Amino acid sequence: MADKVRVAVDAMGGDNAPKEVIKGAVEAVNAKEEIQLILVGVEDKIKQELANYTYPKERIRVVHATEIITTEESPVMAIRKKKDSSIVVAMNMVKNKEADAFVSAGSSGAILAGGQLIVGRIKGIERPPLAPLIPTEKGVSLLIDCGANVDARASHLVQFAKMGSIYMEYVVGIKNPKVAIVNIGAEEEKGNALVKETFPLLKQCPEINFIGSIEAREIPSGYADVIVCEAFVGNVILKLYEGVGSTFKKMVINALKSTTLSKIGALFVKSAVKDTLKSFDASDYGGAPLLGLNGLVVKTHGNAKMKEIRNSIMQCVIFKEQQINEKIKERIIVKE
Amino acid sequence: MADKVRVAVDAMGGDNAPKEVIKGAVEAVNAKEEIQLILVGVEDKIKQELANYTYPKERIRVVHATEIITTEESPVMAIRKKKDSSIVVAMNMVKNKEADAFVSAGSSGAILAGGQLIVGRIKGIERPPLAPLIPTEKGVSLLIDCGANVDARASHLVQFAKMGSIYMEYVVGIKNPKVAIVNIGAEEEKGNALVKETFPLLKQCPEINFIGSIEAREIPSGYADVIVCEAFVGNVILKLYEGVGSTFKKMVINALKSTTLSKIGALFVKSAVKDTLKSFDASDYGGAPLLGLNGLVVKTHGNAKMKEIRNSIMQCVIFKEQQINEKIKERIIVKE
Numbered sequence: 001m002a003d004k005v006r007v008a009v010d011a012m013g014g015d016n017a018p019k020e021v022i023k024g025a026v027e028a029v030n031a032k033e034e035i036q037l038i039l040v041g042v043e044d045k046i047k048q049e050l051a052n053y054t055y056p057k058e059r060i061r062v063v064h065a066t067e068i069i070t071t072e073e074s075p076v077m078a079i080r081k082k083k084d085s086s087i088v089v090a091m092n093m094v095k096n097k098e099a100d101a102f103v104s105a106g107s108s109g110a111i112l113a114g115g116q117l118i119v120g121r122i123k124g125i126e127r128p129p130l131a132p133l134i135p136t137e138k139g140v141s142l143l144i145d146c147g148a149n150v151d152a153r154a155s156h157l158v159q160f161a162k163m164g165s166i167y168m169e170y171v172v173g174i175k176n177p178k179v180a181i182v183n184i185g186a187e188e189e190k191g192n193a194l195v196k197e198t199f200p201l202l203k204q205c206p207e208i209n210f211i212g213s214i215e216a217r218e219i220p221s222g223y224a225d226v227i228v229c230e231a232f233v234g235n236v237i238l239k240l241y242e243g244v245g246s247t248f249k250k251m252v253i254n255a256l257k258s259t260t261l262s263k264i265g266a267l268f269v270k271s272a273v274k275d276t277l278k279s280f281d282a283s284d285y286g287g288a289p290l291l292g293l294n295g296l297v298v299k300t301h302g303n304a305k306m307k308e309i310r311n312s313i314m315q316c317v318i319f320k321e322q323q324i325n326e327k328i329k330e331r332i333i334v335k336e
Numbered sequence: 337m338a339d340k341v342r343v344a345v346d347a348m349g350g351d352n353a354p355k356e357v358i359k360g361a362v363e364a365v366n367a368k369e370e371i372q373l374i375l376v377g378v379e380d381k382i383k384q385e386l387a388n389y390t391y392p393k394e395r396i397r398v399v400h401a402t403e404i405i406t407t408e409e410s411p412v413m414a415i416r417k418k419k420d421s422s423i424v425v426a427m428n429m430v431k432n433k434e435a436d437a438f439v440s441a442g443s444s445g446a447i448l449a450g451g452q453l454i455v456g457r458i459k460g461i462e463r464p465p466l467a468p469l470i471p472t473e474k475g476v477s478l479l480i481d482c483g484a485n486v487d488a489r490a491s492h493l494v495q496f497a498k499m500g501s502i503y504m505e506y507v508v509g510i511k512n513p514k515v516a517i518v519n520i521g522a523e524e525e526k527g528n529a530l531v532k533e534t535f536p537l538l539k540q541c542p543e544i545n546f547i548g549s550i551e552a553r554e555i556p557s558g559y560a561d562v563i564v565c566e567a568f569v570g571n572v573i574l575k576l577y578e579g580v581g582s583t584f585k586k587m588v589i590n591a592l593k594s595t596t597l598s599k600i601g602a603l604f605v606k607s608a609v610k611d612t613l614k615s616f617d618a619s620d621y622g623g624a625p626l627l628g629l630n631g632l633v634v635k636t637h638g639n640a641k642m643k644e645i646r647n648s649i650m651q652c653v654i655f656k657e658q659q660i661n662e663k664i665k666e667r668i669i670v671k672e
């Protein structure tokens with residue numbers, strides 16, 4: 001068991017649970033030997049679904065949980081009251097070191113709340129940021145924080161920058177990642193009060209490769225690897241990214257169908273355009289880690305399908321193997 | 337002169353000045369009889385450019401200004417020191433009621449600073465927001481505020497919502513426009529401190545059609561007509577909109593060129609795709625008004641070409657004819 005990475009998976013979370021979740025889980029187990037899976041949720045349903053697949057039985061365990069937290073519930077209340085929900089049961093396993101990581105497509109609010117209340121922060125980490133990878137022209141960038149901590153302080157943003165750098169370097173594999181702070185102009189004196197306070201602090205950090213401000217316009221080009229912002233702004237960026245992307249896709253597809261000529265041409269360009277639009281698809285990159293916790297919690301999109309679940313589970317292996325939390329403790333906490 | 341709308345135009349502002357600016361100005365004058373133009377800037381250069389066109393001479397006047405404010409300068413300093421710059425001279429004309437409106441593609445910072453310092457706010461308006469129209473699937477939405485007032489207060493956002501409603505109804509022609517506040521979730525209890533404070537105030541406004549929160553993901557669909565946010569967030573939205581849009585365009589164009597098959601198909605789909613991508617082009621809708629001033633100031637994109645300049649000037653006519661500032665005074669100030 002020593003080399004295994006034990007990942008608890010919320011079998012009941014998300015729009016496509018349990019089917020796609022379990023499909024992704026089986027795929028992950030079959031793809032990587034190190035993975036030891038714990039599927040948490042309503043046992044009957046999970047076993048029924050699992051019966052459709054071939055996989056090494058000893059590497060998938062089912063843990064029964066009777067309740068399900070919905071996205072309509074108040075997150076903090078749900079975490080406190082639904083002690084037998086898949087999220088709470090799985091998070092307790094992470095807390096008690098029975099699992100190294102937890103992957104869920106369920107209620108974002110409940111996952112964020114549970115991460116703090118159950119799994120708990122690494123001592124010295126002020127706020128745990130949610131940090132999705134977003135597609136860019138060059139590959140991916142890490143957007144940190146993206147919804148966990150609204151009204152953050154400058155010291156939080158500095159920790160986000162450091163944690164994000166470690167994640168990009170060791171999980172995604174980008175050497176000396178470029179860190180930038182989201183701003184409304186390139187100059188140091190630009191910005192709101194929070195950015196003006198944070199900018200000089202980031203400039204003074206020897207452990208990150210701070211390149212200054214990034215305007216939102218430059219984010220899709222891949223100008224920075226780690227994009228630091230407070231959660232409200234980060235959430236707006238993430239969702240607008242998805243919104244503009246999907247509107248554009250729809251428009252291009254409609255254009256291809258709009259005239260007789262274009263319909264003919266569409267037959268020729270379809271595969272090339274499809275591949276291109278796909279490269280802007282966030283699900284390829286796995287879910288968003290909630291960093292700075294005593295264990296790893298990964299939030300996928302609510303509508304995650306097999307591929308995103310599988311990739312999120314694989315992400316947990318790299319996170320453990322690269323000892324990200326140990327690096328966070330060594331490099332961030334000791335210094336502060 | 338009574339029915340004329342006197343528009344001062346910054347002949348020296350923007351990447352394509354004076355050529356495109358003057359081309360747009362001439363187009364506007366030729367298109368609308370009500371327009372009386374004042375081209376402000378270096379007289380020689382303006383006259384040299386004007387010599388290329390046919391237009392009613394009595395409706396374009398040139399006012400000489402020797403200095404130019406660049407985007408590199410500190411806006412407030414530039415406004416204070418460069419008394420003979422095209423921006424300062426033109427804004428003084430608006431202040432002194434020699435012009436009804438001012439259109440510029442020059443330094444955003446200088447235009448925002450000059451709007452407040454020279455033209456001045458309508459009495460009772462706390463902060464003048466910059467409010468560009470952004471393209472959506474359904475047409476356009478007004479994004480207010482988009483860069484003028486970072487770290488705004490709830491009372492500012494309420495005024496933005498009211499001014500934005502008036503603008504959308506009477507300038508853009510959308511009856512009873514839907515107003516929403518940018519938030520990170522649909523529920524009333526979601527958001528940062530500013531949004532939580534503003535939400536109930538907007539709910540209580542009888543004079544606007546408040547529909548609640550809008551997540552950034554829904555902005556491109558045209559879910560709301562007036563999108564209220566503080567300037568930092570608004571600026572991020574505007575710039576990301578442009579950034580994701582231009583990345584997508586680039587990617588689709590590259591995809592069309594990527595294989596022999598797609599190159600053949602591209603010949604058939606080119607015009608349909610081009611038309612579609614164009615409909616997402618912000619320049620069609622003219623510039624962004626800075627609302628709540630004693631006169632109208634319109635900021636176009638720095639790289640504005642003829643069409644955006646022309647449309648911005650035409651926008652000023654509707655603004656004057658529809659008596660937007662009178663409506664702002666009646667409906668907002670009196671009530672508060």
